[in-house]
Amino acid sequence: xxxxxxxxxxxxxxxxxxxxxxxxxxxKKLEEYVELLEGHGIKVHLPHRDTNQDNTGLGICTENMxxxxxxxxxxxxxxxxxxxxxxxxxxxxxLRKPIKCVELPEGDSDAYVNKPxxxxxxxxxxxWETYRNAIxx
Numbered sequence: 860x861x862x863x864x865x866x867x868x869x870x871x872x873x874x875x876x877x878x879x880x881x882x883x884x885x886x887k888k889l890e891e892y893v894e895l896l897e898g899h900g901i902k903v904h905l906p907h908r909d910t911n912q913d914n915t916g917l918g919i920c921t922e923n924m925x926x927x928x929x930x931x932x933x934x935x936x937x938x939x940x941x942x943x944x945x946x947x948x949x950x951x952x953x954l955r956k957p958i959k960c961v962e963l964p965e966g967d968s969d970a971y972v973n974k975p976x977x978x979x980x981x982x983x984x985x986x987w988e989t990y991r992n993a994i995x996x
Contacts, residue, residue, distance in 0.1 A: 872896060873904045873923075873930035873956075875948060877941040881907060889936060892961065896934075904930065906943070919943075924950050936962040937981055945980070952987070960984050 876889050886907065893903045904910070904926040910919055923946075927933065933951045935958055938944055951958065963981045 869901060869931045871902045871904070871930045871932075873927045873933050873947075873951070874906065874936070875933055875944055875951065876906065876936040877938040878907045878910075878912065878943055880938060880941050885936075892934075892936075906947075920946055923947055927951050927956065928954060930956065932956065933958045934961050935959070935984060937964065937984060939964065939980065948980070948984075958984065958988050960988050 874889065874893065877885060881889070889905060889907075893905050893908075896903050906912075906923060909926070910922050912919065914922065920943075923943075927947060927950045933947075933956045935944075935948070937960065960981075963984065
């Protein structure tokens with residue numbers, strides 16, 4: 860896990876992370892991360908805890924969309940196999956939310972920045988995190 864850098868203006872964070880594919884180990888790691896943020900007074904929306912997972916797919920997506928809309932910042936634990944992660948990332952991108960890549964596969968973000976020509980989600984996330992103020996719609 861990368862170092863935690865907290866923007867003092869950040870009050871609410873939505874955590875994009877695996878839910879159905881999350882192992883107990885992953886859930887523990889997510890909950891420890893959330894505990895760290897909440898210990899600094901940040902309100903965190905953790906989907907497996909805060910989104911009604913008994914709802915329909917549309918209900919879950921709608922609830923997450925509203926929580927993303929209300930968040931100051933989005934933190935991402937990326938998992939390529941998770942469909943929900945990709946939906947939530949699309950919502951956050953469309954809303955031009957600032958992100959922090961907390962966990963990417965295969966090492967840290969430098970590995971993606973230094974792979975010219977690759978077009979994959981982890982690389983896009985690093986570019987989005989790095990250049991988020993330069994996104995022009």
